[in-house]
Amino acid sequence: MKQTVKVPWKAYILNAVCAVLIFVALSGMISAEVIDKYIQGIIMLVFINIILAVSLNLTTGFLGQIALGHAGFMSIGAYSSAILTKFIKDLPEGSFLQSLPPQLIFGVALLFGGLLAAVFGLLVGIPALRLKGDYLAIITLGFGEIIRVVMENLEITGGAQGLRSIPGYSTKYFGMCYWITILSVVFMYMLVRSRHGRAIMAIREDDIASEAVGIPNTYYKVAAFSIAAFFAGVAGGIYAHYLRILGAKTFNFTRSIEIIVIVVLGGMGSITGSIVAAIVLTVLPEALRSFSDYRMLAYSVALIIVMIFKPSGLFGRYEFSLANIIAKIFGKKTGSKKEAVEGGVK
Amino acid sequence: MDQVIMFLKQVINGVQVGSIYALVALGYTMVYGIVKLLNFAHGDFIMVGAYISLFAMTGAGMPIWLAAIIAVAGCALLGVLTEKIAYKPLRNSPKLSVLITAIAVSLLLENLFLLLFSSSPKPYPNAINFPSIDVGPIQVSGVTLMTILLSAVSMIALQLFVKKTRMGRAMRAVSEDAQAATLMGVSVNKTISLTFAIGSGLSAIAAVMYCSAYPMVEPYMGSMLGLKAFIAAVLGGIGIIPGAMLGGFVIGLIESLTKAYISSQLADAMVFGILIVVLLVKPAGIFGKNVGEKV
Numbered sequence A: 001m002k003q004t005v006k007v008p009w010k011a012y013i014l015n016a017v018c019a020v021l022i023f024v025a026l027s028g029m030i031s032a033e034v035i036d037k038y039i040q041g042i043i044m045l046v047f048i049n050i051i052l053a054v055s056l057n058l059t060t061g062f063l064g065q066i067a068l069g070h071a072g073f074m075s076i077g078a079y080s081s082a083i084l085t086k087f088i089k090d091l092p093e094g095s096f097l098q099s100l101p102p103q104l105i106f107g108v109a110l111l112f113g114g115l116l117a118a119v120f121g122l123l124v125g126i127p128a129l130r131l132k133g134d135y136l137a138i139i140t141l142g143f144g145e146i147i148r149v150v151m152e153n154l155e156i157t158g159g160a161q162g163l164r165s166i167p168g169y170s171t172k173y174f175g176m177c178y179w180i181t182i183l184s185v186v187f188m189y190m191l192v193r194s195r196h197g198r199a200i201m202a203i204r205e206d207d208i209a210s211e212a213v214g215i216p217n218t219y220y221k222v223a224a225f226s227i228a229a230f231f232a233g234v235a236g237g238i239y240a241h242y243l244r245i246l247g248a249k250t251f252n253f254t255r256s257i258e259i260i261v262i263v264v265l266g267g268m269g270s271i272t273g274s275i276v277a278a279i280v281l282t283v284l285p286e287a288l289r290s291f292s293d294y295r296m297l298a299y300s301v302a303l304i305i306v307m308i309f310k311p312s313g314l315f316g317r318y319e320f321s322l323a324n325i326i327a328k329i330f331g332k333k334t335g336s337k338k339e340a341v342e343g344g345v346k
Numbered sequence B: 001m002d003q004v005i006m007f008l009k010q011v012i013n014g015v016q017v018g019s020i021y022a023l024v025a026l027g028y029t030m031v032y033g034i035v036k037l038l039n040f041a042h043g044d045f046i047m048v049g050a051y052i053s054l055f056a057m058t059g060a061g062m063p064i065w066l067a068a069i070i071a072v073a074g075c076a077l078l079g080v081l082t083e084k085i086a087y088k089p090l091r092n093s094p095k096l097s098v099l100i101t102a103i104a105v106s107l108l109l110e111n112l113f114l115l116l117f118s119s120s121p122k123p124y125p126n127a128i129n130f131p132s133i134d135v136g137p138i139q140v141s142g143v144t145l146m147t148i149l150l151s152a153v154s155m156i157a158l159q160l161f162v163k164k165t166r167m168g169r170a171m172r173a174v175s176e177d178a179q180a181a182t183l184m185g186v187s188v189n190k191t192i193s194l195t196f197a198i199g200s201g202l203s204a205i206a207a208v209m210y211c212s213a214y215p216m217v218e219p220y221m222g223s224m225l226g227l228k229a230f231i232a233a234v235l236g237g238i239g240i241i242p243g244a245m246l247g248g249f250v251i252g253l254i255e256s257l258t259k260a261y262i263s264s265q266l267a268d269a270m271v272f273g274i275l276i277v278v279l280l281v282k283p284a285g286i287f288g289k290n291v292g293e294k295v
Helices: A009-031 A037-062 A072-091 A104-129 A132-155 A173-191 A195-205 A209-210 A217-243 A253-266 A271-287 A291-310 A322-329 B001-035 B043-056 B064-090 B095-117 B143-164 B166-176 B178-183 B188-213 B221-236 B243-262 B269-281
Strands: B133-135 B138-140
Touching: A009 A173, A009 A271, A009 A322, A037 A072, A037 A173, A037 A195, A037 A209, A037 A217, A037 A253, A037 A271, A037 B064, A072 A104, A072 A132, A072 A217, A104 A132, A104 A173, A104 A217, A104 B269, A132 A253, A132 B095, A132 B178, A132 B221, A132 B269, A173 A195, A173 A217, A173 A271, A173 B166, A195 A217, A195 B043, A209 A217, A253 B095, A271 A291, A271 B178, A291 B064, A291 B095, B001 B043, B001 B138, B001 B143, B001 B166, B001 B188, B001 B221, B001 B243, B043 B064, B043 B188, B043 B221, B064 B095, B064 B188, B095 B221, B143 B166, B143 B188, B143 B243, B166 B178, B166 B188, B221 B243, B243 B269
Parallel strands: none
Antiparallel strands: B133 B138
16 A cells, blocks of 8 residues: 655644744843743743643543543642652752753653653543543542642642742753643644544544444543643643742642633644644733733633534634645645644744 | 540531532432533532522521522522523533533633622621520531421422422423423423523522531632532432432531541542542442443
8 A cells, every 4th residue: 555645844844943943032032131031931831831731632622531630630740740859959969869960850850740640640541531521521520639639638749838949940941841842742743643643533523433443442542641641740840840839729620621721712623723722821811911800701701602603612623834824925835734833923 | 425426416417518419419410311411500500599698688688588589599590591591502512512611601600709709708697596406415506407407398399399290290301302302292491491490499599508507608619519519419320319319418428427537628539539439330320220322
């Protein structure tokens, strides 16, 4: 058999170049102090929300299962990575682990947080994903709440006082967070376009039919769930090292809902839609300070309206494509389909 | 002996909370039974009912029974309107969108009341002047007695309504098969509206009872209460009225015993843990029957 899928190399290269350009522009502006600490913080939140939204989109958009406990996985990643970096920071002066470059420590901590979240995702997913629809939503919500309550009452997480003086690696290694975000998006894109991604989408379309053609439903459900949990954990790790303090109410149910709002408004099944929605919904409340009081009210009204008039989300499954936009501007037809990696929105 | 008295007190506490859960769970179960919709906003109807009765009592100086009736009417109206505006357009949509809408309605109510009345809890007047009763060494307060009595009466009335009346039969018919019910001349829309009205009205009664026991009213009071009531409904078998009652009492007992003997912080986690166990062992609930999936 011949390979019939044409790989749009041009679009890939274009997106890669764009990603590098945005990185150069951002780091240039930071070192020239055009962007102050406040704006840098907002951009960091944008990164975190992008990772969260894209990962939740895998379960909600591509797998078609609503999960209300994403903040729980985020909290596992946040606490575990923060505990790890804090442990290394508090080691006696001159020990081996302290002499390692902090970027490496940060990276390993994020990976550790992500993996632990994935393990919990696996533990939650195996029993929970036997159910679907409403029951799955409630059970993930339940697990999210259990994780939160347990986290708040453990000694290692600082109890109700929270975890304090976490090293502020996220702000320090801004570029690293940027590339982690890009990497997560690219991974998710590659996953959903792969054989496995097609299996996941088949389950969304009709789980009985997909089972009938021999797709191991439970395997793919649990896999997608744990991968989403992994990225939520990584995002949580970045968040912990950005905030530097993890409080009791940081990862409550509202946090999970915020991520769902981003995914739904961005379009269930659209990675670029999630990215755009994450940027808009993070920047908008910051830009309009007076609006932030009405934020959740506006979100809920928007959700109801979108669900009634366009149930697949604002952008549906449409993927933005930088190459296509350029082709449109210059009136050429390339026909390539590839997401625009945060194309010039920032 | 002290141990036994302490235990019995906790049991009475549990029955009291449990009967409130049972009232709310009834609403969940009826709505779920008829439209297969997990009405996330149901918990927030409790909050709305609490605010309405609070203002009826403190603002207009009404006695508690009148305030309760007004709260029931207000909540029933809210329930019907919610169904008409938010859920009805989605009746044939995928489950995911309906669920997201229900979450959105819940958020909308919470945040609307947060903006209107601020997040600071308002005190609820102690209006139930019912004499307490001594049963041996244990004193049962009037509020507790009233709560248990009122919820028992509501449940029996509801059960009779569903089993014995014409409207009740229509309700059961629609929940069995909405299309066939239409063919038999049942107005599906009216029946669904009625179900929402009754379910929401019950949540208003639960609100008055809950606030008499824990005299605080705040915008987020309903969400946890609603979730626990939902767990009660699932535990008993969703869509089944006696199941909701049993589930409510079991959840209430477990919660109050956990609070007393293990840890008050872990009580919520324990209730969710029960949900997980139930869903894994017998997803249809205690009274539920396993129904095969139609292809």
